[in-house]
Amino acid sequence: MSRTKAINEKCKDCIYDPAMPGSWRSQVEACTSEHSCALWPYRPITIETMHQRRSAPAPHPDDVDME
Numbered sequence: 001m002s003r004t005k006a007i008n009e010k011c012k013d014c015i016y017d018p019a020m021p022g023s024w025r026s027q028v029e030a031c032t033s034e035h036s037c038a039l040w041p042y043r044p045i046t047i048e049t050m051h052q053r054r055s056a057p058a059p060h061p062d063d064v065d066m067e
């Protein structure tokens, strides 16, 4: 299993509730555990958000967090 697939499966298992609205990706994208989960920056996002980010202008180097 690839790293990406493992993270996707972990997030889906963690938060996805089929009884709630939205796809598993949209529910994972809406995850609010930014400060408590190390996987948060790597969580899967929706295809729509992926396309929006790809078409957005690149951030200024001073705005990039290099941690």
Ligand code: SF4
Pocket: 010, 011, 012, 014, 015, 028, 031, 032, 033, 037, 038, 039, 040, 041, 043
């Ligand atoms: S990023 Fe959110 S959904 Fe994914 S494992 Fe962490 S807490 Fe769960």
